[in-house]
Amino acid sequence: MNEMNCDHVIDYLNGxxxxxxxxxxxxxxxxxxxxxxxxxxxxxxPYLAEATEPPAGMKARILANVFDDSQQEAExxxxxxxxxxxxQTTSKQESKVVPMxxxxxxxxxxxxxxxxVLLLSLLGNAYAFMKLSxxxxxxxxxxxxxxxxxxxxxxxxxxxxxxxxxxxxxSLEVVVQADQLQELTGTEVYQIWLLKDGxxxxxxxxxxDADGKGAAYYQLAANTEEWDTIAITLEPEAGNELPExxxxxxxxx
Amino acid sequence: MENRSDFMLYKQIQDKDKDALEQLYDRYEKILxxxxxxxxxxxxxxxxxxxxxxxKIWRGTGEYDESKGxxxxxxxxxxxxxxxxLIRKRKKPTVSLDEIVNMSDGDSSVESKAEWQExxxxxxxxxxxxxxEQQEMIQLFYFKxxxxxxxxxxxxxxxxxxxSRIRLALGKLKKSLQSVQEGGALDE
Numbered sequence: 001m002n003e004m005n006c007d008h009v010i011d012y013l014n015g016x017x018x019x020x021x022x023x024x025x026x027x028x029x030x031x032x033x034x035x036x037x038x039x040x041x042x043x044x045x046p047y048l049a050e051a052t053e054p055p056a057g058m059k060a061r062i063l064a065n066v067f068d069d070s071q072q073e074a075e076x077x078x079x080x081x082x083x084x085x086x087x088q089t090t091s092k093q094e095s096k097v098v099p100m101x102x103x104x105x106x107x108x109x110x111x112x113x114x115x116x117v118l119l120l121s122l123l124g125n126a127y128a129f130m131k132l133s134x135x136x137x138x139x140x141x142x143x144x145x146x147x148x149x150x151x152x153x154x155x156x157x158x159x160x161x162x163x164x165x166x167x168x169x170x171s172l173e174v175v176v177q178a179d180q181l182q183e184l185t186g187t188e189v190y191q192i193w194l195l196k197d198g199x200x201x202x203x204x205x206x207x208x209d210a211d212g213k214g215a216a217y218y219q220l221a222a223n224t225e226e227w228d229t230i231a232i233t234l235e236p237e238a239g240n241e242l243p244e245x246x247x248x249x250x251x252x253x
Numbered sequence: 254m255e256n257r258s259d260f261m262l263y264k265q266i267q268d269k270d271k272d273a274l275e276q277l278y279d280r281y282e283k284i285l286x287x288x289x290x291x292x293x294x295x296x297x298x299x300x301x302x303x304x305x306x307x308x309k310i311w312r313g314t315g316e317y318d319e320s321k322g323x324x325x326x327x328x329x330x331x332x333x334x335x336x337x338x339l340i341r342k343r344k345k346p347t348v349s350l351d352e353i354v355n356m357s358d359g360d361s362s363v364e365s366k367a368e369w370q371e372x373x374x375x376x377x378x379x380x381x382x383x384x385x386e387q388q389e390m391i392q393l394f395y396f397k398x399x400x401x402x403x404x405x406x407x408x409x410x411x412x413x414x415x416x417s418r419i420r421l422a423l424g425k426l427k428k429s430l431q432s433v434q435e436g437g438a439l440d441e
Contacts, residue, residue, distance in 0.1 A: 010394075010419060015334035026321065036322060041427035043326025044376040045395055046288035046333075051367035054286040055296060059278060062304045066311045067271060187297065207297075209343075238297075 004028045009035050013042060149230060151178075151249035158182065159212065161249045163192075163230050172223035174203045177215040178232065181208050181248065187237040190214060190248065195229040203230075205238055227253050259324035260317075267313055274311060284369055285332055292336040292396055298343060302336040309335070337398035379430035387422035394419045 004017075004025040011017050012025050029036050151161040161178035176192050184190070189207055193200040204218030231250035233243045257265075257276070265273035285306065289299035309331060317327045367373055380388060393404045405415045 010416070010423075013330060013333075014337070015330070029322070030320060037431070038423055038427045039330075040323055040326055041379075041430045042395065042423060043323055043329050044372060044379075044430060045391070045426075046284060046291075046329045047367075047369045047372040047376050048380065049284070049287040049291040049367075051283065051369075052287045052290050054282055055300060058286070058300055058303070059282065062300070062307055063271075063275060063278065065304060066274065066307045207343075 006032060006035055009038060013039065147253065149251045149253060151230065151232065151251045153249050154247050157246075157248045159249060161232060163251070165227075165230075165253065167223070170222050170224070172220045174218040174220075174230075175216070176204065176206070176232070177213075178206070178208070178249070179211075179213050181212045181214060182234075183212065184208055184234075188245075189235050189238045191233050191235040191238075191240060191243065191245070192216060192218065193231045193233065193243060194225070194227040194253075195231060196225050196227050200231070200243055202241065205235070229253060259328075260319055263310070263317055263324065266310060267316075274307065277310070278307060281328065285328075287367075288329065289332060289336050292333065292398060293340055295343075298339050299336070302332065302339050305335040305339075306332045333395070333398070340398055375433050376430060379426060379433045382429045382433075383422065383425055386418070387425055390415075390418050390422040391426065394422075 004021060005028060008017065008021070008025050008028075012022070012029075017025060029039065145167045147165045147167075149163045149165070151163060153159055159178060159181040161176055161181075163177075164173075164175045166173040166175075174192065174194070178190065181190065184207055189205045191202060192204040192206075194203045195201075203220070204216035206214040206216040208214040229250060230253055231243075231247050234245040234248050236244060257273075259277070259280070262273045262277045262280075266277065282303075285303055286299055289302045290296060293299045293302060306328075317324060321327050380391065383391070389408070390404070393399045393407065394401075399407070401412055401415050401419070404410075404419075405412045408415065410418070
């Protein structure tokens with residue numbers, strides 16, 4: 001192990017040290033006035049920021065999510081830190097009664113890149129699963145089921161999207177990957193919905209990158225509904241319980 | 254109650270005191286959001302980074318104690334790292350040399366007074382005493398969160414030069430700030 005010295009101060013500021021190195025550098029800091037003063041001076045830089053009013057409701061959203069998160073900390077899947085959209089959904093669900101479906105017990109979001117990788121891996125798994133089933137002569141049916149869906153663009157909208165639904169016992173995972181969508185502005189998000197008889201529940205949201213690509217992963221822990229439609233709408237903001245925007249892409253399930 | 258020190262609040266938060274977390278949140282909401290917005294240039298991303306910061310504090314990730322220096326330095330460092338993570342995940346690095354030098358945004362004459370105006374005046378004076386090139390380094394490294402490699406690309410400099418220039422710029426900033434705080438002129 002290299003001894004931590006003044007050369008590592010930038011790594012320290014960037015948080016790129018391992019936990020062990022961090023501790024060692026901490027010891028160095030205790031003994032090195034030069035580095036300590038440098039860290040303190042850098043710590044004044046944020047005050048250069050222009051004072052900006054935080055968004056309305058941010059405090060409630062963040063605190064709700066922080067505390068909500070801690071209650072479920074024991075569940076390993078919660079290690080994934082939820083994004084704002086997830087948290088808005090959760091906090092709204094506390095105050096609103098969602099018709100028809102029980103609020104999902106557990107919602108987990110992955111960031112788009114991870115979702116994209118997951119989709120690929122799910123598709124791969126599904127392929128392997130089907131192959132195995134074929135070879136096994138149809139024997140050994142499990143409760144898990146996989147469905148891949150191509151969504152069609154509504155009139156006036158471009159883009160395409162693929163969804164994968166994975167049912168495993170009571171849980172339903174929804175992975176969506178979209179491409180060539182129109183650019184979002186302001187607080188807009190693409191919101192995914194699952195519908196039965198025209199009644200929707202939110203099932204994840206995503207933003208697009210510069211190329212109009214986006215992806216989302218969503219999990220319903222206790223899903224008993226037989227959904228008939230999946231749709232993506234362009235919502236004016238994240239966290240809506242019911243769609244306000246127009247349907248951009250959709251498909252029957 | 255009002256004047257509980259940051260460290261005291263932090264200790265209470267470690268004991269899962271929700272009120273303490275809320276107090277700490279109130280204390281730093283505006284400066285953190287302003288800082289994170291300056292870094293991310295995106296309100297949604299700034300909020301997301303902010304949330305990660307408070308989740309980390311609540312969970313006690315990367316523990317703070319007084320031997321680590323000022324609480325704000327620790328808090329800002331952690332916040333900056335959360336923002337950098339998000340910027341790298343979400344955004345393609347946008348690179349434009351023209352927008353770089355403008356360290357303190359906007360026209361300071363019309364800018365409303367910040368609650369942290371005193372600190373702002375000090376650090377701004379300190380930064381203005383640096384060369385343009387050093388200001389650029391701080392902007393690219395600290396606020397934009399660019400890697401050394403990216404900065405080398407942007408500025409068309411060898412990697413080693415970038416590293417030493419960042420180091421030099423921060424060292425100079427330290428001296429300059431000290432001299433501002435002592436009310437003297439920079440004697441160099």
